[in-house]
Amino acid sequence: MVDKKFLIVDDSAAMRQLLITAIKKLDAIKQLTVVEAMDGQDALRKFQDDLFDIVITDVKMPNMDGLSFIEKIRRELGNRTIPIVIISTKGDESDIERGIRAGANAYLLKPVSIIRLREIVTKLVDLQ
Amino acid sequence: MNQDDANLFSKEEMQTLRLFFLDQAWLILESVDKSLVALEENSDDKEALEQIHRSLHTLKGDLYSIGFSEIGHLAHRLEDLLKFFQSGSDKIKRAALEMLIFGMDSMGKMLHKKQHSLDEEVENQAYLEKIELFLNGNSSEKFFNQEHYIPSKNKQALQTTDKLRIPISKVDALFKIVDELIVNRAILNQICKGILQEYPNSQQIARLQEVELQLGQKLGQLQEATLKVRMMQLSQLFAAFSRIVRDLARRSGKQVSLEIVGEETELDKRIADAIYEPLIHLLNNAVDHGIEPCDQRIQAGKPACGRICLRASQQSEQVVIELEDDGCGIDLDVLKKKALSHGYISFTEYSEMADIDALSLVFLRGLSTADRLTEISGRGIGMDVVKDVVERLSGKIEVSSLLGQGTRFTIHLPITLASLKSLLFKVNENLFALPVKNIREIINTKTFHFEDGAKQVTLHNQTYRLIDLRDLVYTESDKDQPKNRFLLVLGTGGEENSAILVDELLGECKVVVRTVEQDLRSVVSTVSVLTDGQIVRLLNIDLLLQNREQQARIVTN
Numbered sequence: 050m051v052d053k054k055f056l057i058v059d060d061s062a063a064m065r066q067l068l069i070t071a072i073k074k075l076d077a078i079k080q081l082t083v084v085e086a087m088d089g090q091d092a093l094r095k096f097q098d099d100l101f102d103i104v105i106t107d108v109k110m111p112n113m114d115g116l117s118f119i120e121k122i123r124r125e126l127g128n129r130t131i132p133i134v135i136i137s138t139k140g141d142e143s144d145i146e147r148g149i150r151a152g153a154n155a156y157l158l159k160p161v162s163i164i165r166l167r168e169i170v171t172k173l174v175d176l177q
Numbered sequence: 178m179n180q181d182d183a184n185l186f187s188k189e190e191m192q193t194l195r196l197f198f199l200d201q202a203w204l205i206l207e208s209v210d211k212s213l214v215a216l217e218e219n220s221d222d223k224e225a226l227e228q229i230h231r232s233l234h235t236l237k238g239d240l241y242s243i244g245f246s247e248i249g250h251l252a253h254r255l256e257d258l259l260k261f262f263q264s265g266s267d268k269i270k271r272a273a274l275e276m277l278i279f280g281m282d283s284m285g286k287m288l289h290k291k292q293h294s295l296d297e298e299v300e301n302q303a304y305l306e307k308i309e310l311f312l313n314g315n316s317s318e319k320f321f322n323q324e325h326y327i328p329s330k331n332k333q334a335l336q337t338t339d340k341l342r343i344p345i346s347k348v349d350a351l352f353k354i355v356d357e358l359i360v361n362r363a364i365l366n367q368i369c370k371g372i373l374q375e376y377p378n379s380q381q382i383a384r385l386q387e388v389e390l391q392l393g394q395k396l397g398q399l400q401e402a403t404l405k406v407r408m409m410q411l412s413q414l415f416a417a418f419s420r421i422v423r424d425l426a427r428r429s430g431k432q433v434s435l436e437i438v439g440e441e442t443e444l445d446k447r448i449a450d451a452i453y454e455p456l457i458h459l460l461n462n463a464v465d466h467g468i469e470p471c472d473q474r475i476q477a478g479k480p481a482c483g484r485i486c487l488r489a490s491q492q493s494e495q496v497v498i499e500l501e502d503d504g505c506g507i508d509l510d511v512l513k514k515k516a517l518s519h520g521y522i523s524f525t526e527y528s529e530m531a532d533i534d535a536l537s538l539v540f541l542r543g544l545s546t547a548d549r550l551t552e553i554s555g556r557g558i559g560m561d562v563v564k565d566v567v568e569r570l571s572g573k574i575e576v577s578s579l580l581g582q583g584t585r586f587t588i589h590l591p592i593t594l595a596s597l598k599s600l601l602f603k604v605n606e607n608l609f610a611l612p613v614k615n616i617r618e619i620i621n622t623k624t625f626h627f628e629d630g631a632k633q634v635t636l637h638n639q640t641y642r643l644i645d646l647r648d649l650v651y652t653e654s655d656k657d658q659p660k661n662r663f664l665l666v667l668g669t670g671g672e673e674n675s676a677i678l679v680d681e682l683l684g685e686c687k688v689v690v691r692t693v694e695q696d697l698r699s700v701v702s703t704v705s706v707l708t709d710g711q712i713v714r715l716l717n718i719d720l721l722l723q724n725r726e727q728q729a730r731i732v733t734n
Contacts, residue, residue: 060231063201063239067178070190109234138238160241160249163182 052080053174054099058092058106058115059136064159068105068136071163072170089113093121101131102174105166108137108148116151123152132173136161178244195295198243202288205232205239209281213274220270229277230259236284247301248287254308255280261312276311279420280304292344345446348406355400360713362393363601363686404593407447411489411498412440414449418460422485425464432482433468435460439489444496445593448570452498452590455563459500459586460485462560467504467584477581479503494614495572496592501585507578509535516541536576540564599715601683602663604646608713611665611677613685618666622678634664634676641666645678 055072059065065085073081084099086092088110096104104122108115115135122128135148138159148156155169183191209232212225219225233256240249258280262273283304290299369386376382415437426433444452468474468483475481488499509532516522516538522530542561567574572590599610600619620636627634627643634643647658659680666676 061201061235061239063198064242066197067194067242070186070194074185107238109231111231138234138241159238160178160244160246163178163185167185 051078052082053078053102054082054084056084056086056092056096056099056101056104056106058086058089058104058110058118060087060107060110062087064107064136067163068161068166071166075167075171077171089115089118089121092118096122097126103170104131104133105170106133106135108135108139108144116147119148119151119153134166134169134173136166178242183244192295195243195245196292198239198245199288199292202236202239202248202284205236206281206285206288208232213278213281217274220267220274226259226263230256233259245291245299247298248284248291251280251284251287251301251304251308254305254312255284257312258308272311275420276308279417280308282417345407348403351403351406355396355403359396359400359686360601362389362396363684365389366393367683407445407593408443409446409449410440411442411444411449411496414444414453414456415440415487415489418456418487421457422460422464425461426468426483429465430470431464431468432471433464434482434484436484436486437488438486442489442491442496443592444590448496448590448593451566451570452588455566455588456487456498456500458560458563460487463500463502463504463584467502467506469505473505491592494592496590498588498590499585500588501583503583506580506582506584507536507539507576508580509578512536512538536578539576540574599686600665601686601713602665602679603681603683604679608683609646609679610686610713610715612715615667616665619682620664620666622662622664623660636666636676639674641674641676643676643678647678647680 057065057068059068069083069085072078072083075081084095084101086095089106090113092104092106093113104119106115106118115137119133119135122131122133129152132155133153134155134157135153136157136159137144137148140158145156154173157166157169186194209229212222212228212232215222215225216229233252237249237252237256240246240252255277258273258277262270262277265273283301287299287301287304366389369382369389373379373382373386418437419435422433422435463485464483468485469477469479471481474483484503486499486501488497488501490497513522513527513530513535516535517524517527519541521538521541540560540563542559564574567588567590570590572588574589575587576584577587578584598613600613600616601608601610603609618636625636630645632643634641663679663682664676665679667674
């Protein structure tokens with residue numbers, strides 16, 4: 050049992066709520082803290098203020114999109130280790146490729162499979 | 178989200194999530210509505226365009242994610258529609274925008290339905306087909322060239338659409354409490370009067386009565402205020418009609434324009450919802466069977482383009498909706514022949530029937546000259562169903578028609594079914610209420626004489642049928658009849674003037690009708706339960722007079 054801190058980025062409050070509800074059900078996490086952000090800009094600010102165990106982000110968002118946000122984490126802030134999961138409605142191969150190239154560890158499609166999300170999160174934040 | 182995903186959540190979690198998603202969807206819808214209006218003013222409004230684009234995208238993602246795929250699918254198609262809008266000429270833009278508005282309205286309807294039955298899939302076929310048809314463009318040429326293309330009148334509708342985002346059940350719950358308070362207050366009022374009679378000089382009691390009076394006033398205001406929450410502007414209901422009429426006209430190759438007057442009139446949401454389908458049916462009939470083809474109209478010396486006018490207005494406690502066309506009118510001869518062949522009328526009636534009576538035949542099952550499956554409502558409803566719906570809502574529908582000149586349907590509806598100002602009285606120790614509008618006069622029996630058990634009574638030189646409610650209310654042990662009773666003289670609604678005899682008057686109150694769905698055709702149309710367990714029954718006077726055999730139903734325990 051471990052304490053974990055998640056950063057969830059989506060311009061849809063509903064999506065964030067769904068993800069939070071799903072993650073809260075992970076038994077391996079003792080104390081879960083979730084920080085929500087509604088676009089890339091907001092997320093970047095929050096990311097710099099805190100230490101997270103994982104970032105889950107949407108792509109298409111106002112102000113700063115998810116890809117730019119990821120690139121900033123990986124390139125400008127030079128953080129290569131934090132696991133990043135993309136959840137997006139855009140599912141063309143080129144979209145996925147762009148996401149992975151930007152630095153995401155996983156790319157999930159909306160409508161997101163909650164089961165798959167839990168599997169991936171479990172693996173990426175080393176909950177086994 | 179598929180079933181396996183959903184199974185990870187408890188039922189409560191799922192419910193909460195779904196409701197949250199719906200709430201969010203409503204918010205997004207509202208913002209899109211605003212942007213659509215902006216776009217209507219300036220089709221190059223980049224900011225509005227971007228906002229709609231993003232919103233539709235979010236909606237799609239959200240709706241699919243929570244498992245409302247049928248609504249998500251609509252959002253998806255609306256995204257396509259927006260692309261179409263962006264690429265099109267001005268003419269196309271205008272039509273695409275109208276379609277987008279239609280799409281958002283449709284989504285609103287679907288969300289609304291979803292809210293009521295979270296577990297059920299909502300029908301999206303009709304909406305999608307319409308959008309598909311538009312996108313495929315096979316009819317777009319005709320669509321754009323329509324001479325009587327009706328520009329969107331939806332601006333006001335959009336601004337007011339769905340401001341009420343409270344589930345109506347919550348409003349109903351509020352209502353119920355106010356209702357009980359009001360009746361409680363009526364009883365408190367009686368008690369006060371009783372005490373005051375016993376202690377006429379008590380200062381304290383005089384003060385109590387004063388407070389009781391103020392309480393009554395405030396409760397009345399509270400009830401008015403809660404009533405207003407249920408009201409919606411008819412513009413929300415009428416918003417889709419221009420389109421519908423245009424589509425109907427296109428399909429039947431006619432030219433029809435729809436004029437809407439008084440769409441700012443307000444009506445109880447439940448009544449408005451219930452009257453939607455009947456109105457569509459009437460519109461359908463007007464286009465299909467009222468308005469003639471252009472050449473016929475020209476021959477008859479009428480303008481080629483037919484005209485339908487939908488007028489709404491408030492007249493005291495009623496909303497009147499008139500639907501008038503300048504078409505061919507109802508052929509009474511055809512109608513009577515049909516009625517004869519269906520066995521509704523005899524041959525004598527056929528030959529002697531007055532026009533006004535013949536016209537009402539149109540409401541008989543299978544007799545409206547226009548019964549057929551309607552594409553709009555998706556099921557064939559006839560004029561009999563229209564009449565039935567209106568009457569269930571405690572309203573009435575009338576028709577007038579002039580051969581060759583047109584037809585007019587007039588629908589009278591109560592503004593609200595939620596509450597009826599009623600007189601509270603006792604019969605055999607049971608509380609009853611009767612809508613005040615039904616009562617013309619109240620007479621204390623000590624002021625005039627009549628025989629016990631009389632079936633008639635003469636007042637102001639006029640004979641009234643007398644109904645003693647004591648005859649209808651059975652209790653295990655009959656209480657003694659009070660010396661002074663009260664005669665409620667009823668309005669001239671029924672065929673004969675009637676008066677009913679009750680034991681004791683308790684004053685006025687507003688009786689809340691909980692659900693419209695319940696059968697308003699029973700003699701007791703609603704029941705309110707007081708907190709002390711007493712029951713007050715609201716009498717439906719028309720039926721009391723009409724169906725005497727039903728009267729025995731008022732059995733109390």
